[in-house]
Amino acid sequence: MWHQRDLTLKPHPRGFHLITREVVSALPELAGIRVGLLHVFIQHTSASLTVSENASPDVRRDFERYFNHAVPDGWADFEHTLEGDDDMAAHIKASVLGAGLSLPVRDGRLALGTWQGVYLCEHRNSGGARRLVLTLMGE
Numbered sequence: 001m002w003h004q005r006d007l008t009l010k011p012h013p014r015g016f017h018l019i020t021r022e023v024v025s026a027l028p029e030l031a032g033i034r035v036g037l038l039h040v041f042i043q044h045t046s047a048s049l050t051v052s053e054n055a056s057p058d059v060r061r062d063f064e065r066y067f068n069h070a071v072p073d074g075w076a077d078f079e080h081t082l083e084g085d086d087d088m089a090a091h092i093k094a095s096v097l098g099a100g101l102s103l104p105v106r107d108g109r110l111a112l113g114t115w116q117g118v119y120l121c122e123h124r125n126s127g128g129a130r131r132l133v134l135t136l137m138g139e
Contacts, residue, residue: 001036003029003136008129012122014086016050016060020118024110027136036105036138043131046090046124048097054117063121067093090123097121105138 007026009019023040024030030038042049053059071092074085081088101118104111112118120130 001029001033001138003027003134005134005136007132007134009120009132011126011128012120012130014064014122014125014127016052016063017120017122018054018060018117019120020054020110020112023118023132023134027134029136030105030110031108033105033108033136033138036136038103038105038110039100039135039137040103040118041100041133041135042120043133044094044099044127046087046094047127047130048094048099048121048123049101049132050097050119050121051101051103051112051116052119053115054112055115060119063119067096067123071096084125086123086125090127093121093123105136 005026007022009022027038040049052063071089073089075089078088
């Protein structure tokens with residue numbers, strides 16, 4: 001069984017945001033899957049996806065601080081600068097973290113660990129709405 005759905009997320013401020021509920025809510029078919037896989041793909045080059053701690057907001061703030069330190073906006077050596085100081089840094093952060101996740105499904109639910117959640121990683125100051133392609137397969 002295969003299902004595919006597009007999900008448009010409302011604009012989020014720059015940072016790391018839990019979106020597990022939005023992803024699950026967009027796929028009512030998930031409840032009927034005994035064993036399977038959900039692939040989540042973001043159709044953007046300046047935002048990304050990851051799985052991490054779902055309970056403490058400190059973790060999300062630390063992610064943002066780390067990536068801003070590692071890849072600062074407006075670095076003087078960037079050549080791609082026409083779209084703003086945050087644009088090239090956002091592309092690099094998105095490439096490091098990635099555009100897709102493969103998540104196991106078991107007994108009608110995502111088989112995430114107790115403290116795991118799906119993050120939208122918004123790397124732009126004004127990124128706008130973000131589009132995801134959700135592909136669910138299983139039996």
